[in-house]
Structures are given as C-alpha cells and as structure tokens.
Amino acid sequence: MKILVCISNVPDTTSKINFTGDNKEFDKNGVQFVINPWDEYALTRAIELKEAKGGSVTVLNVGEADAEPNIRKALAIGADDAIRVNAHPKDAYFVAQQITAIAKEGGYDMILMGKESIDYNGFQVHNMVGEMMGIPSVTPAFKLDMVDDSTARLEREIEGGKEVVEVKLPFVASAQQPMCEPRIPNMRGIMTARTKPLKVVEPAGAEAKSEYVNYSKPEKKSGVKMIDAENAGEVIKLLRNEAKVL
Amino acid sequence: MSVLVFVEGLNGEIKKSSLEAATYGGQVAQAMGTSATAVAIGDVNEDALARLGEQGISKVLYDADDRLKQFVADAYVKVIAKAAQQENAKVLVFSNSNIGAAVGSKLAVRLNGSLATNVTELPKMDGGNFIVTRGVFSGKAFADVNLTSDVKIIAVKKNSTDITSNAGNTATVEKLSADLTDAEFAAAPKETVMQDTSGGVLLQEAEIVVSGGRGMKGPENWHLIEELAKELGAATACSKPVSDIGWRPHHEHVGQTGITVSPNLYIAAGISGAIQHLAGVNSSKVIVVINKDPEAPFFKAADYGIVGDALEVLPKLIEAAKALDK
Known part of the structure; x- marks a missing residue:
C-alpha cells in the first residue's frame, strides 16, 4: 500500500501572532515552526497502517526550504521518503493543484492530511484534491481502518454526530483526533532520517484564486470585572442586566 | 446573475447556522442589486423553506430525493452546481460547517471559483475587488482576502451573522431535480449515528x-x-x-x-x-x-x-x- 501524507509547516500552537510590513505579512521573527498538529494524526496513522499491512509512506510538503527541518522530523517519525514542492503556498487552490500533480504521478492508494492547518484554517485542500482527482474525500475522519486490501472503513465527524463510510482505494481523507496517538521521533529514527531521500521539485503551473491583502488582530478586551466568590451569583444578574446575554 | 445560498436541514427545520448563511446571502444580494435564491436538500419541510423569505431569500429550489436525507458529498455538489447554473449564480454562500465547507471546496474546483471559509464579515466590493474578512491563526487574527475568480464562494463562520427576520416575507418554493445516478452515491455513508442531544444543545x-x-x-x-x-x-x-x-x-x-x-x-x-x-x-x-x-x-x-x-x-x-x- 502506497500512502501519501501531506504536511504543513506552521507556527507552534503557543506562538504569539504578529504581522509586519504594514500588516501585510506574517512576522516569522521569534516564531518556532512545527508539523501542523492535525497532520501528525495523518502521519502517525499512515505509519501504523504501513507497519500492519506493508507498503510505504511518502511525505509531501508544498513550501519553501525553511520547512525542511520539519520534513526531516516526519521522516524521523517513520515516513520512508519525502517530496517538497518548492513554492510559497499561495492559497488552498494552489496547494491542492500541487498535491494533485504529485499524487497523479505517484499512483498512491491513499492521500492523507490533517483536517486543516492551524495557521490558515481553510478546511479546503482535502476536498479540492478529491474533486480534482475524481476520487472520494472523507473529512474530517477520526477513525481509519482497512476492511480488506482494497477497501477502507472510516468514521467522520458531522455536526452532532458521526458517519461511517466505506470507500474503495484510492481515496483522500483528512484526520483529526482521536485517530491515533501522534508519535515523536526516537534516536534511531532521527539518525536514519538524515539519509532518507528528500526530493525537491518545482511547482506545476497553477494559479491562486485568492489574494491575502491585509491582516488584523482581534480587539483586546477592555478589562475584567471581578466578582467576589461569596456573592458569585451576582454574575448571573450582571450577565442579564449589563452584558444582556441571558 | 444572482446569489445562491445552500441551507442545511435537521429534523425538518433549517439549522440556525443556515439561517445565518441565508441572512448573509440576502444582504450580499441587496448590496449587489440582485436577488438571493436558496437551495435546500433532504430533511427539511416546505413551510420552513418558505419562511426563508424572512432572511431575504426570494426563491428556494428544493431537491426532495429521499437518498439525500443523509449527507453524500458528490450528490450534494451535483444538485448545488445545477442550481448555480440555472440561477447564473456568481456568489455562493454556505455555513462554515463540516458539510458546507466540504461542498464549497468541491464546488470551487467544479465551478472554477474562489473560496473563502471561516468568513466573519460581509464583503467589501469596490474597484473590481471582492474582499472578505476571515478568521486565521486559529482565532488569533483575521485576514482580508480578495476573491479574484468570476465565481465567489463564501463559507460563513457560525454565530458571526445576526439573523434577520422580516415577518411575513415568504419565499416561493420550486422543485429541483439533478438527475442523480448511482455514481454520486458510491461513497455514501453506511451508517449515521447522531449523539443524544435530547434536551441538550449542539x-x-x-x-x-x-x-x-x-x-x-x-x-x-x-x-x-x-x-x-x-x-x-x-x-x-x-x-x-x-x-x-x-x-x-x-x-x-x-x-x-x-x-x-x-x-x-x-x-x-x-x-x-x-x-x-x-x-x-x-x-x-x-x-x-x-x-x-x-x-x-x-x-x-x-x-x-x-x-x-x-x-x-x-x-x-x-x-x-x-x-x-x-
């Protein structure tokens, strides 16, 4: 079984988010980058399936050279090889076209990724790839198992419930918890990752369909009103009469 | 040219998040000097659809195919694409739900459109730009995004639109059929399990x-x-x-x-x-x-x-x- 796992390089979840250049660019200064946490579920589950059924796991990133430490980390966790499409990920449509170009060439049985990136929160790429390739996309999935060699059984979240879906290979799925327990690299993994192949390819011809023109941050709260714990019930009255939300 | 809103039903009624999308779509249509049509699929009754007039929707296209009571992405996409073509829709509005965002993403490919999810404000339209504000960095920031394609698709963040209700306005309801084949149901769910929300709130x-x-x-x-x-x-x-x-x-x-x-x-x-x-x-x-x-x-x-x-x-x-x- 050949599995392609798409990963994004994103600011660590504890990062303070700032912008530069007249609020037109994300400020990378002092920010540590990690593998998108949702993608870690996809990566670990892919490795578990490979260990159980045989096959290979290829990691794909659409991004610039500064993503390579986290691509190596994915190899250290257990992926076999990696591809980086050397391009700034302009928008979801652009990224989906790059993934589709790689996936068509590689003939993968399964294309997995996180349900969204924690920086741009699009929740778009997996469904776009499914549509571009003409194969099913099951998102967001929190369970993925093989029924037999050609069929997978997934459980996906819908508002207020879940759906159980069985699909034939090949398919696209996006992952979220509690699909598996994401792994961290061990020393042996880190050593072997250094020599695993990481291929850099130039992007396929594709255009973005949206332009990010400006960023802003939410307004700060004006300050907290403290209520004495002994009279805690007062807050309910304030919520009705002052904040008017009850 | 028109605005098309996709509304989701639950137990015969329209979901609150879809009433927000309908309000949003009605307001975009007004700003563009055109009308807003809704497309509804599956589990929703016709009275509820007619009441979408209160949110500024003038017409509702309804596909009552029983197989659509559960969510089947490819079938939903085909129905909405047909409605978009029939209405010559240039702006499509969805709720930013798991269903809305999924269908919106597939339609962006099929209609060659620009998509923005997690949108928090009405578009600013001037000088040929169509700029929406969307939540990014997991709620830590907002981005203004210009949608550059001819067809614009917007998934509206929940609870970011105040639902309008102009009592007495009703929408006309028309049947829609998209000639669905078995191919659209190949990845249909085997089973749908809803959490017990009796007395609870989603x-x-x-x-x-x-x-x-x-x-x-x-x-x-x-x-x-x-x-x-x-x-x-x-x-x-x-x-x-x-x-x-x-x-x-x-x-x-x-x-x-x-x-x-x-x-x-x-x-x-x-x-x-x-x-x-x-x-x-x-x-x-x-x-x-x-x-x-x-x-x-x-x-x-x-x-x-x-x-x-x-x-x-x-x-x-x-x-x-x-x-x-x-």
Missing part, C-alpha cells in the same frame, strides 16, 4: 457554552457543569487536558486543536486559559472565568472573573440562574 451552534477544565477535579463533578448549562439553555464543553485524560469525550474539546466556538456567552470553570484554549474561544462575545488561581491567564481574556474553587462557585451560579425570570 455545541457548534450554541449561543451559550458552559465549559469545565481540570479545576473540576474529576468527571464525578460534571453534574455541576450540566446543571448550569441546563438552566441557561447552554451546551457543555471541556478543555483539552480533560478530554485527553478521558473525563469527557473528544467531541466536547474546545480549543485550537478541537472545536472552535463563538457563542454570545462562554463560561469557563476551572480552566487556566492556555493560549491554545483561548484560540478556540476568544471570538466569544462575553467570557466569564472561574478559577481559584488569581494569576490564571484566562482572566486577561475575560469580561467577568471570579476567584474561587469551581466546585463552590458553580452551585451559587446554578442557584442564581434558577431564580432568573425565564
């Missing part, structure tokens, strides 16, 4: 959320969260550590890697307010924080704060909530 759609963290000291104390939620008509939620240690199910986990909520009121009991948790809740309109540590970072993001043990404070809130005129 977290993603809730106007009030009561949430507990490790300060609740154990799952046996969750009746306090549930009781306050019941009195206020709220949904219940929890922090990541609480779902990680199994006190509460994962689908209640609110935060950067869980569910993002934006209710009118968020009450946090025994949650310290790590930056990842704040990212999932900071677009709530009013935040109440109960924590025994006066230095808890959550107080900086709160509107009202109470320093005290959640297990002692919550009963006082329940008592006060019971005394409210309902």
Whole structure:
C-alpha cells in the first residue's frame, strides 16, 4: 500500500501572532515552526497502517526550504521518503493543484492530511484534491481502518454526530483526533532520517484564486470585572442586566 | 446573475447556522442589486423553506430525493452546481460547517471559483475587488482576502451573522431535480449515528457554552457543569487536558486543536486559559472565568472573573440562574 501524507509547516500552537510590513505579512521573527498538529494524526496513522499491512509512506510538503527541518522530523517519525514542492503556498487552490500533480504521478492508494492547518484554517485542500482527482474525500475522519486490501472503513465527524463510510482505494481523507496517538521521533529514527531521500521539485503551473491583502488582530478586551466568590451569583444578574446575554 | 445560498436541514427545520448563511446571502444580494435564491436538500419541510423569505431569500429550489436525507458529498455538489447554473449564480454562500465547507471546496474546483471559509464579515466590493474578512491563526487574527475568480464562494463562520427576520416575507418554493445516478452515491455513508442531544444543545451552534477544565477535579463533578448549562439553555464543553485524560469525550474539546466556538456567552470553570484554549474561544462575545488561581491567564481574556474553587462557585451560579425570570 502506497500512502501519501501531506504536511504543513506552521507556527507552534503557543506562538504569539504578529504581522509586519504594514500588516501585510506574517512576522516569522521569534516564531518556532512545527508539523501542523492535525497532520501528525495523518502521519502517525499512515505509519501504523504501513507497519500492519506493508507498503510505504511518502511525505509531501508544498513550501519553501525553511520547512525542511520539519520534513526531516516526519521522516524521523517513520515516513520512508519525502517530496517538497518548492513554492510559497499561495492559497488552498494552489496547494491542492500541487498535491494533485504529485499524487497523479505517484499512483498512491491513499492521500492523507490533517483536517486543516492551524495557521490558515481553510478546511479546503482535502476536498479540492478529491474533486480534482475524481476520487472520494472523507473529512474530517477520526477513525481509519482497512476492511480488506482494497477497501477502507472510516468514521467522520458531522455536526452532532458521526458517519461511517466505506470507500474503495484510492481515496483522500483528512484526520483529526482521536485517530491515533501522534508519535515523536526516537534516536534511531532521527539518525536514519538524515539519509532518507528528500526530493525537491518545482511547482506545476497553477494559479491562486485568492489574494491575502491585509491582516488584523482581534480587539483586546477592555478589562475584567471581578466578582467576589461569596456573592458569585451576582454574575448571573450582571450577565442579564449589563452584558444582556441571558 | 444572482446569489445562491445552500441551507442545511435537521429534523425538518433549517439549522440556525443556515439561517445565518441565508441572512448573509440576502444582504450580499441587496448590496449587489440582485436577488438571493436558496437551495435546500433532504430533511427539511416546505413551510420552513418558505419562511426563508424572512432572511431575504426570494426563491428556494428544493431537491426532495429521499437518498439525500443523509449527507453524500458528490450528490450534494451535483444538485448545488445545477442550481448555480440555472440561477447564473456568481456568489455562493454556505455555513462554515463540516458539510458546507466540504461542498464549497468541491464546488470551487467544479465551478472554477474562489473560496473563502471561516468568513466573519460581509464583503467589501469596490474597484473590481471582492474582499472578505476571515478568521486565521486559529482565532488569533483575521485576514482580508480578495476573491479574484468570476465565481465567489463564501463559507460563513457560525454565530458571526445576526439573523434577520422580516415577518411575513415568504419565499416561493420550486422543485429541483439533478438527475442523480448511482455514481454520486458510491461513497455514501453506511451508517449515521447522531449523539443524544435530547434536551441538550449542539455545541457548534450554541449561543451559550458552559465549559469545565481540570479545576473540576474529576468527571464525578460534571453534574455541576450540566446543571448550569441546563438552566441557561447552554451546551457543555471541556478543555483539552480533560478530554485527553478521558473525563469527557473528544467531541466536547474546545480549543485550537478541537472545536472552535463563538457563542454570545462562554463560561469557563476551572480552566487556566492556555493560549491554545483561548484560540478556540476568544471570538466569544462575553467570557466569564472561574478559577481559584488569581494569576490564571484566562482572566486577561475575560469580561467577568471570579476567584474561587469551581466546585463552590458553580452551585451559587446554578442557584442564581434558577431564580432568573425565564
């Protein structure tokens, strides 16, 4: 079984988010980058399936050279090889076209990724790839198992419930918890990752369909009103009469 | 040229998040000097569809195919694409739900359109630009995005639009059939399991959320969260550590890697307010924080704060909530 796992390089979840250049660019200064946490579920589950059924796991990133430490980390966790499409990920449509170009060439049985990136929160790429390739996309999935060699059984979240879906290979799925327990690299993994192949390819011809023109941050709260714990019930009255939300 | 809104039904009624999308679509149509049409699929009754006139929808296209009562992406996409073609729709509006965003993404490919999800404000249209504001960095920032294709697709963030209701306005309801074949049902779900929400409120759609963290000291104390939620008509939620240690199910986990909520009121009991948790809740309109540590970072993001043990404070809130005129 050949599995392609798409990963994004994103600011660590504890990062303070700032912008530069007249609020037109994300400020990378002092920010540590990690593998998108949702993608870690996809990566670990892919490795578990490979260990159980045989096959290979290829990691794909659409991004610039500064993503390579986290691509190596994915190899250290257990992926076999990696591809980086050397391009700034302009928008979801652009990224989906790059993934589709790689996936068509590689003939993968399964294309997995996180349900969204924690920086741009699009929740778009997996469904776009499914549509571009003409194969099913099951998102967001929190369970993925093989029924037999050609069929997978997934459980996906819908508002207020879940759906159980069985699909034939090949398919696209996006992952979220509690699909598996994401792994961290061990020393042996880190050593072997250094020599695993990481291929850099130039992007396929594709255009973005949206332009990010400006960023802003939410307004700060004006300050907290403290209520004495002994009279805690007062807050309910304030919520009705002052904040008017009850 | 028109605006097309996709509305989702649940138990015959239209979901609140879809009424928000309909309001949004009605307002975009008005700004563009055109009309708004809705497309509805599956489990929704025709009276509810006609009432979409209250949100500014003039016509509803309804595909009553029984097979569409459950969500089947390829079939839904085909129906909406047909409606878009029939109405010559240049702007398509969805709720930013798992269904809405999924269908929107596939339609962006099929209609060669620009897509923005998680949109919080009406578009600014001038000089040929069509700029929407969307939430990015998991609630820590907003981005203004220009949608450059001829067809624009917008998935509206829940609870970011105030639903209009111009009583008495009704929409005309017309049948729509997209000639679906078995091919569109190849990836249809084998089974759909809904959580028991009897008497409860769906977290993603809730106007009030009561949430507990490790300060609740154990799952046996969750009746306090549930009781306050019941009195206020709220949904219940929890922090990541609480779902990680199994006190509460994962689908209640609110935060950067869980569910993002934006209710009118968020009450946090025994949650310290790590930056990842704040990212999932900071677009709530009013935040109440109960924590025994006066230095808890959550107080900086709160509107009202109470320093005290959640297990002692919550009963006082329940008592006060019971005394409210309902």
